[in-house]
Amino acid sequence: MSISRPFELIRDLNDSKHPWKITVRIIDIWYVQLPPKPGHMEMILMDYKGDKIQVSVKRDEFNQWREHLIENTTYVMHNFNVFHNDLQFKTCSHAYRMQFIAGTTIKDKDFPDIPQFEYVFKKFSEILAGNFQTDLLVDIIEVVDKMILVRHKLL
Template sequence: MSISRPFELIRDLNDSKYLWKIAVRITDIWYVQLPPKPRHMEMILMDCKGDKIQVSVKRDDFNQWREHLIENKTYVMHNFNVVHNDLQFKACNHAYRMQFNVGTTIKDRDFPDIPQCKYEYKKFGDILAGNFQTDLLVGELFCFSLYISILTYLLIY
């Protein structure tokens, strides 16, 4: 008989502890190169509830993980750092983000209950009223662009 810790949800991740176990899908993965620094990897993870969190894989761990992490695949992840999401521009609205460390482990595992994607639409009234995060890149950037287009249209006509 095997006793295993249950999976935690992304919405519950915070900096109060170091031992986390999550089941996630990588919904987006990209590489960042800011010369003269070496490249690092960024990802968006989503759990079975559709909650998302941004992940950074720093340059020291980049080579270890880049071949093992594939967009749209599901994984079990253990032992990573959870830090405040203090980035200038955020890819998720989660208050925290994850960072891989030396003790991080991942395992390929099929989780059909984790959706391929989840869309988060803004209400048109919220866009017109300016009720959106200006530092959120995914979706909100489009909303801001749409907001400016609507205002321009209303001023011209």
């Protein structure tokens, strides 16, 4: 008989306990190099509720994980650290962020309930009123205001 821990939600992650076990989709992954410091990998993970968290993979663990971490793939992850998200610029509004450690384990597994995309829109009125998180990086979706058809006569 196998007794396994239940999966936790991203919204519940905090620095009060260890270990955590989550099911997630990697929705974005990129490499950061800020000389003279060594580079590292960053990711955004999302669970089936659409909640997101930022993850850092230090250079020491980068080589171990780079072949196994694939954007838009779903995984079970456990044994990672959770810290307050004190980064100057954040990619997620979650109060915490994750960091892979030497004991982190991941297993790719199909979780069709985890959406590929989850959009969070901000009303223009809120932006104009200054009602937004100034240290949060966001995507901008452009709006077409009007289209004009122009015809030219050839002489």
